[in-house]
Amino acid sequence: MEGYDIESLIKDILDARMDDALERLNQASFRDGYAAMIHDFLDPTLQRIGSMWSIGTISLAQGYVAGKIAELVLNKAIESGEASALAEEQGVAVLGNIEDDFHALGRKMVASFLRLDGWKVEDLGNDVLPRAFVDAALRLNARVIGASAMMLSTALNVRALRAELDSRGLSGSIQLAVGGAVFRMRPGLVDEVGGDGSAPSAMEAPALFRALKERAKP
Amino acid sequence: MTSMQRLGAVLAGDKPDRPPYGLVCGSMGAALSSCELDDYYRDPKLYAKGQAAICAKLDPDILFSPFLFAYEAAAFGAKLAKQARSVPNVAKPPYRSVEEALAAPLPSLREDSYLRFLIEATEATADMAQGRRIVAAPITSPIDLPALLIGIEAWLDALLFKPELAALLSERATEHFVSLGSAFLAAGAAMLASPVMFANPSILDEASAKRLTLPILRDAFGRLPGPIVFHHGGNAIAEHIGLYAGLPNVAGFLLSERDSFSAARAVVGSDTILMGNISGPHFDAYSPERLKQKLDELIEDRSGDHRWIFCNSSAELPSWTPPENLAIVREAFQRGGY
Numbered sequence: 001m002e003g004y005d006i007e008s009l010i011k012d013i014l015d016a017r018m019d020d021a022l023e024r025l026n027q028a029s030f031r032d033g034y035a036a037m038i039h040d041f042l043d044p045t046l047q048r049i050g051s052m053w054s055i056g057t058i059s060l061a062q063g064y065v066a067g068k069i070a071e072l073v074l075n076k077a078i079e080s081g082e083a084s085a086l087a088e089e090q091g092v093a094v095l096g097n098i099e100d101d102f103h104a105l106g107r108k109m110v111a112s113f114l115r116l117d118g119w120k121v122e123d124l125g126n127d128v129l130p131r132a133f134v135d136a137a138l139r140l141n142a143r144v145i146g147a148s149a150m151m152l153s154t155a156l157n158v159r160a161l162r163a164e165l166d167s168r169g170l171s172g173s174i175q176l177a178v179g180g181a182v183f184r185m186r187p188g189l190v191d192e193v194g195g196d197g198s199a200p201s202a203m204e205a206p207a208l209f210r211a212l213k214e215r216a217k218p
Numbered sequence: 219m220t221s222m223q224r225l226g227a228v229l230a231g232d233k234p235d236r237p238p239y240g241l242v243c244g245s246m247g248a249a250l251s252s253c254e255l256d257d258y259y260r261d262p263k264l265y266a267k268g269q270a271a272i273c274a275k276l277d278p279d280i281l282f283s284p285f286l287f288a289y290e291a292a293a294f295g296a297k298l299a300k301q302a303r304s305v306p307n308v309a310k311p312p313y314r315s316v317e318e319a320l321a322a323p324l325p326s327l328r329e330d331s332y333l334r335f336l337i338e339a340t341e342a343t344a345d346m347a348q349g350r351r352i353v354a355a356p357i358t359s360p361i362d363l364p365a366l367l368i369g370i371e372a373w374l375d376a377l378l379f380k381p382e383l384a385a386l387l388s389e390r391a392t393e394h395f396v397s398l399g400s401a402f403l404a405a406g407a408a409m410l411a412s413p414v415m416f417a418n419p420s421i422l423d424e425a426s427a428k429r430l431t432l433p434i435l436r437d438a439f440g441r442l443p444g445p446i447v448f449h450h451g452g453n454a455i456a457e458h459i460g461l462y463a464g465l466p467n468v469a470g471f472l473l474s475e476r477d478s479f480s481a482a483r484a485v486v487g488s489d490t491i492l493m494g495n496i497s498g499p500h501f502d503a504y505s506p507e508r509l510k511q512k513l514d515e516l517i518e519d520r521s522g523d524h525r526w527i528f529c530n531s532s533a534e535l536p537s538w539t540p541p542e543n544l545a546i547v548r549e550a551f552q553r554g555g556y
Contacts, residue, residue, distance in 0.1 A: 061378060154307070181452065
């Protein structure tokens with residue numbers, strides 16, 4: 001679609017001018033509908049911002065604003081009744097902070113970007129027990145579980161989730177994405193706790209979840 | 219040289235006999251003194267006993283009082299989540315909004331049991347050290363305390379979209395910070411150490427940090443009756459360290475493991491104390507050989523830098539770190555020289 005000013009939208013988001021950013025997106029959806037606006041305007045903008053985040057040229061606050069805008073746009077799309085913009089064709093992703101972890105921001109941002117990517121997100125919240133993750137994944141036929149942890153002491157609790165998957169014979173068919181600040185800081189921790197993959201930022205979570213879904217055995 | 223003479227030399231810009239060193243081994247002290255973590259983080263004397271056990275293994279120049287920011291939040295009413303082998307975590311912030319936080323009173327240093335523990339543990343550790351080692355007291359920075367009080371998301375929201383309310387909450391956080399920091403110093407801490415996150419461009423962009431959070435730090439640090447170490451707070455700071463130049467009472471900067479000392483030195487010059495930088499939470503994962511190699515590389519890198527203090531970066535060492543790793547650190551530094 002022609003006429004989308006991606007550069008200006010990026011600048012609005014990075015400068016935390018949320019009203020201006022939402023106004024641009026509203027105008028685009030009014031003209032072209034939510035599906036086109038999300039696919040051709042918001043998505044490419046967030047991909048550009050995600051690239052900046054992964055190389056460390058933008059801040060958490062700027063990523064947070066991007067996530068908040070994604071969430072607000074999705075809510076408006078739901079209110080508008082444009083179901084086609086939210087097809088949820090990627091399937092179900094189960095998210096939660098691992099047992100004893102209460103740092104919700106990263107998980108919430110991942111949820112926003114996954115929803116925008118067409119995932120139906122089952123967000124179990126903070127301090128989730130391994131069994132609850134796996135029960136939810138089985139109940140909803142999810143192929144990917146995302147477990148978040150901020151600190152080493154709680155990240156190590158992901159091992160119990162891996163053990164739960166193993167003991168129920170589900171490793172391979174349900175993939176385990178892990179994320180949080182500590183996974184960026186401690187090389188090898190993903191393998192150490194039994195994760196199947198991680199992403200360097202919340203905005204790159206959709207690509208990771210898609211790859212893991214492809215890898216999941218039927 | 220004694221530890222005090224050594225650190226005095228570093229502070230004065232003279233050449234010490236070897237680099238001073240210390241590690242943040244809060245919970246590890248409980249493990250080494252066979253103390254239940256619950257008791258350890260309730261009884262200041264048990265904390266000091268654990269630090270004495272650390273001294274027996276590490277023989278450091280610097281000791282640390284509890285690296286336990288969740289207790290500051292608990293003093294305001296936060297719900298804590300205990301962990302089996304680590305410091306407690308904040309399970310639920312005490313307030314749901316800036317407005318709610320502004321309406322609540324500040325906790326009393328004398329009456330609140332969490333704050334009393336932190337102050338008395340500092341005092342007991344300093345008493346145990348008997349002037350042979352210095353004690354540094356970790357404290358939540360006034361620009362990060364609000365994140366513990368209302369949650370990271372709400373604090374980001376306030377900073378970005380309700381700056382007037384954010385400023386009011388910062389004033390209250392500053393009041394708490396200055397009171398508690400002064401109490402730590404009065405209890406025998408030689409310096410404070412404050413991880414700073416919301417002035418780092420990886421958390422808040424540089425322009426916003428200059429406008430919103432750095433003025434708060436300038437005010438708060440300036441009101442302290444003693445020195446403070448600017449801790450990297452989990453993010454690299456060497457690239458941005460110039461942002462923090464000129465903050466009052468800053469005795470030095472504690473760099474992250476990802477930071478280059480040379481890059482930081484190029485900005486701050488040769489007179490500023492730099493500390494760091496092997497990550498504390500990684501200490502359990504190193505084999506003795508690998509740890510020794512890393513220490514040797516670091517000592518070689520800092521050869522001739524008389525204003526460097528070795529200290530772990532990031533958070534405390536895991537409580538399950540093999541005690542031999544402390545002995546390796548002691549050996550690496552006590553063999554002397556630069």
